[in-house]
Amino acid sequence: MTFSVAAETIAAAPVSIPATVAVSGPAAATEKSRCAGCAARSKGLCAALPAEELPELTAASRTINLLSSTPVVLEGAEADSVFTVVSGMLKLYKTLPDGRQQITGFATAGDVIGLAVGEVYAYTAETVTASTVCRAPRTTLHRLMERRPAVQGRLLAMTSVELSAAQDQILLLGCKTAVERVASFLLALSRRSRPLPDGSPSVFLPMPKVDIGAYLGLRPETLSRVLRKLEDAGAITRLTNDRIRLDDAAALEATATLAA
Amino acid sequence: MTFSVAAETIAAAPVSIPATVAVSGPAAATEKSRCAGCAARSKGLCAALPAEELPELTAASRTINLLSSTPVVLEGAEADSVFTVVSGMLKLYKTLPDGRQQITGFATAGDVIGLAVGEVYAYTAETVTASTVCRAPRTTLHRLMERRPAVQGRLLAMTSVELSAAQDQILLLGCKTAVERVASFLLALSRRSRPLPDGSPSVFLPMPKVDIGAYLGLRPETLSRVLRKLEDAGAITRLTNDRIRLDDAAALEATATLAA
DNA sequence: CGGATTCTTGAACAATCTCAACAGAGGTGG
DNA sequence: CCACCTCTGTTGAGATTGTTCAAGAATCCG
Numbered sequence: 001m002t003f004s005v006a007a008e009t010i011a012a013a014p015v016s017i018p019a020t021v022a023v024s025g026p027a028a029a030t031e032k033s034r035c036a037g038c039a040a041r042s043k044g045l046c047a048a049l050p051a052e053e054l055p056e057l058t059a060a061s062r063t064i065n066l067l068s069s070t071p072v073v074l075e076g077a078e079a080d081s082v083f084t085v086v087s088g089m090l091k092l093y094k095t096l097p098d099g100r101q102q103i104t105g106f107a108t109a110g111d112v113i114g115l116a117v118g119e120v121y122a123y124t125a126e127t128v129t130a131s132t133v134c135r136a137p138r139t140t141l142h143r144l145m146e147r148r149p150a151v152q153g154r155l156l157a158m159t160s161v162e163l164s165a166a167q168d169q170i171l172l173l174g175c176k177t178a179v180e181r182v183a184s185f186l187l188a189l190s191r192r193s194r195p196l197p198d199g200s201p202s203v204f205l206p207m208p209k210v211d212i213g214a215y216l217g218l219r220p221e222t223l224s225r226v227l228r229k230l231e232d233a234g235a236i237t238r239l240t241n242d243r244i245r246l247d248d249a250a251a252l253e254a255t256a257t258l259a260a
Numbered sequence: 261m262t263f264s265v266a267a268e269t270i271a272a273a274p275v276s277i278p279a280t281v282a283v284s285g286p287a288a289a290t291e292k293s294r295c296a297g298c299a300a301r302s303k304g305l306c307a308a309l310p311a312e313e314l315p316e317l318t319a320a321s322r323t324i325n326l327l328s329s330t331p332v333v334l335e336g337a338e339a340d341s342v343f344t345v346v347s348g349m350l351k352l353y354k355t356l357p358d359g360r361q362q363i364t365g366f367a368t369a370g371d372v373i374g375l376a377v378g379e380v381y382a383y384t385a386e387t388v389t390a391s392t393v394c395r396a397p398r399t400t401l402h403r404l405m406e407r408r409p410a411v412q413g414r415l416l417a418m419t420s421v422e423l424s425a426a427q428d429q430i431l432l433l434g435c436k437t438a439v440e441r442v443a444s445f446l447l448a449l450s451r452r453s454r455p456l457p458d459g460s461p462s463v464f465l466p467m468p469k470v471d472i473g474a475y476l477g478l479r480p481e482t483l484s485r486v487l488r489k490l491e492d493a494g495a496i497t498r499l500t501n502d503r504i505r506l507d508d509a510a511a512l513e514a515t516a517t518l519a520a
Numbered sequence: 521c522g523g524a525t526t527c528t529t530g531a532a533c534a535a536t537c538t539c540a541a542c543a544g545a546g547g548t549g550g
Numbered sequence: 551c552c553a554c555c556t557c558t559g560t561t562g563a564g565a566t567t568g569t570t571c572a573a574g575a576a577t578c579c580g
Contacts, residue, residue, distance in 0.1 A: 094431045096517050102434040104427045117417075117424045149409050156416045157377075159423055164377045166426035167364045171354045173433035174362040174477035178536070209559060217434035219537060224560050241545070241559080257356050438568070469527065482568055484528050501527080501577065527576070537566070544559075550552085 034058045040086045040134065043110025045141075048154035053144065061136040066127045072113065075124040079116035081135050085109055088131020091211055092123045103215040105165070106207065112158065114138075128207040173217045176257060181216040182226045183256035186236065190246055202245045294318045300346045300394065303370025305401075308414035313404065321396040326387045332373060335384040339376035341395050345369055348391020351471055352383045363475040364426070366467065372418065374398075388467040433477045436517060441476040442486045443516035446496065450506055461506045462499070 035054040040046055049057065063086065066072065072083055075094060085107050092113070093103040104123060107113055113125045113133070145152040172181055189203040196202045205212065213220045227244075230236045235252050237245045246252060295314040300306055309317065323346065326332065332343060335354060345367050352373065353363040364383060367373055373385045373393070405412040432441055449463040456462045465472065473480045487504075490496045495512050497505045506512060 094427065096431070096435055098517065100435045100517075102431045104430050115420065117420050122424055122427065145413075146409075149406075149412065152409065152412055152416060153405075156412060156419060159416060159419045160375065160377050163419055163423045163426060164382055166423060166430060167354065167382065169430050170364050170426060170433060171356070171362045173430060174474075175356055175360045208557095214434075220559070221538085221561080222536060225536095228560080257358065257360075468525095479569060480527075481529080481570085485568095488528080522580090523578105524580105525576105525578075527574105529574080530572090531570100533568105533570070535566100535568085538564085540562090542559105542561080544557100546555100546557080548553100548555080550554095 034063070035061070038063075038086060038134070039132075040084055040110050044084055044112055044158065045151060045154055046084065047110075048148070048150045049144075050148075053148065057136065057140070057144070060140040061134050063132060063134050065132050066130065068127050068129050068131075070127045072125045072127065072133060073121045073123075075122065076120050079114060079119060079121045080138050081114055082138055082141050083113040083125070083133045083135050085111045085113065086132040086134055088127060088129045088133075089206055090125050090131060090133075091128050091207060091215075092125050093214065094123050101214050102217070103211055104169075105162075106215070112155075115155075115159070128211065178216075178218055178222050178226050179229065179255055180257045181218065182223065182230065183235075183252045184258065185212070185216055186244065186246060187249065187252055187256055187258075190249070196245060200245055200247065201249055202239070202243055205242050205244065294323070295321070298323075298346060298394070299392075300344055300370050304344050304372050304418065305411060305414055306344065307370075308408070308410045309404075310408075313408065317396070317400070317404070320400045321394050323392060323394050325392050326390065328387050328389050328391075330387045332385045332387065332393060333381045333383075335382065336380050339374060339379060339381045340398050341374055342398055342401050343373040343385075343393045343395050345371045345373065346392040346394055348387060348389045348393075349466055350385050350391060350393075351388050351467060351475075352385045353474065354383050361474050362477070363471055364429075365422075366475070372415075375415075375419070388471065438476075438478055438482050438486050439489065439515055440517045441478065442483065442490065443495075443512045444518065445472070445476055446504065446506060447509065447512055447516055447518075450509070456505060461509055463504050463506070465502050465504065 035041060035046070035058040036051070038046065046057075066088070072090060073079070073081075087109055090107045090111075090113065091103050092105045092107060093101050095101050106128070107125065114121060116122060141151075145155065172184055176184065186203055189205075190201040193201065193203055209220045209223055213223045216223070218226075227236070227238065230252075231238060233251070235246070235248045235255075237247055239245055295301060295306070295318040296311070298306070306317075326348070332350060333339070333341075347369055350367040350371075350373065351363050352365045352367060353361050355361050366388070367385065374381060376382060401411075405415065432444055436444065446463055449465075450461040453461065453463055469480045469483055473483045476483070478486075487496070487498065490512070491498060493511070495506070495508045495515075497507055499505055
């Protein structure tokens with residue numbers, strides 16, 4: 001269940017977009033205001049755009065609503081578009097020839113997807129929940145960067161942060177044990193979440209356990225066992241299937257072996 | 261291999277530089293020509309600099325010669341300088357409180373070291389062979405980027421390539437077996453090396469086996485066993501302790517389970 | 521040439537994975 | 551609104567991979 005957003009439809013489609021509920025160009029809202037009223041206006045790359053650039057971007061971009069489990073970019077496909085996540089969550093992953101998959105990250109509102117070094121996408125991006133993304137041609141981004149150094153600067157900053165996160169993940173995958181990985185993961189997520197009404201930190205995990213495992217380099221069975229262990233130790237409580245409360249963040253930090 | 265971004269120069273010295281063999285300011289060569297004649301002039305960030313920027317860079321930077329096993333930047337220390345590797349090889353690593361180390365990459369000529377997202381370095385960089393690096397104040401790099409969008413663009417490109425490499429490493433650490441990791445590593449290195457006189461590809465491994473292990477998420481014992489296995493299988497030949505010839509690159513590729 | 525470090529090899533051990541079965545959650549259709 | 555079906559998640563037991571510990575060999579450097 002998703003719904004459409006706005007209006008026009010030009011939409012070239014190099015990457016197939018199955019399960020799309022709606023593609024919207026300019027329509028519902030005033031064309032000129034689509035970007036201005038966007039939920040991601042103040043995030044990611046768009047935050048670096050002055051208001052006067054919005055009309056061109058609005059004209060060049062399309063908002064797309066997607067159901068869950070829908071691929072947005074495919075590893076190896078020609079990289080001609082970039083996407084900004086407006087809402088929802090996507091998983092980014094790489095696949096080995098024999099089918100093994102490694103999730104390199106999860107993208108949420110404001111994150112940019114589809115930046116490629118070469119001609120093709122380096123990873124596949126797929127929605128894990130119903131999501132809204134905004135597509136723009138790669139050329140538009142390039143033009144914008146030439147004209148606005150601030151955009152390039154913002155992109156550099158975002159890429160640097162991602163690189164730093166990737167190196168943390170390398171540390172996690174290369175050195176840490178299963179429990180340490182899970183504890184680190186929960187803590188990292190909790191820093192980006194709002195605490196529960198009662199003040200205790202919690203994390204929202206809309207993605208399936210297999211995906212969390214694929215992100216942490218663990219099998220879902222192992223993840224399940226580790227979560228049980230943490231729960232038995234009183235460090236966490238599984239409130240629902242997709243929400244965990246951190247009862248003892250200090251204990252988690254102790255077992256997470258955070259970087260020095 | 262990995263790397264960092266680029267650098268420029270003025271020279272303050274927040275990080276101690278033990279074992280320095282020689283620090284050279286403007287002196288050996290004509291001051292105005294030091295950068296112009298630098299071995300890294302056409303590499304990394306410097307490649308994006310027009311000749312007219314060189315004098316300022318030369319004035320702001322210092323060339324430093326270092327023995328092996330010498331730290332250049334320390335994880336957690338104030339990040340006020342950036343370095344460009346002129347020659348030699350450095351290892352970049354992160355350390356856990358209990359001493360476990362994960363090497364995130366090796367830096368060679370042209371690579372930039374010390375770019376930080378925040379106020380402090382995110383990793384330690386240490387020479388693995390005697391090396392020459394060029395130090396510049398972070399502020400000089402920032403000034404240069406403002407004045408020359410091309411420099412920022414180059415930095416973005418380098419960072420993007422690094423990010424892509426980091427994601428490949430995440431795939432390697434998260435999914436691959438020991439043999440697959442070693443085969444992938446050897447192949448990756450061989451792509452950047454010159455083949456032997458007889459035409460067969462080979463790789464130069466100046467770093468100790470422990471470091472290769474720390475890069476691949478393996479113990480040195482495991483690495484040793486894997487190399488023996490590959491040698492027994494006829495895929496490689498260990499010419500010397502630091503040079504391996506790839507006798508059957510196709511077999512290595514088959515066992516490397518390269519990304520799709 | 522000698523001491524020390526690095527590398528290699530062996531054997532036992534531990535962590536994680538694999539396989540398999542069951543339980544629970546969510547969605548569908550009656 | 552409930553029953554059914556399927557997919558996801560959990561749990562157990564055994565198999566594997568890679569690690570740990572320890573000793574011997576090779577290499578490096580002075």
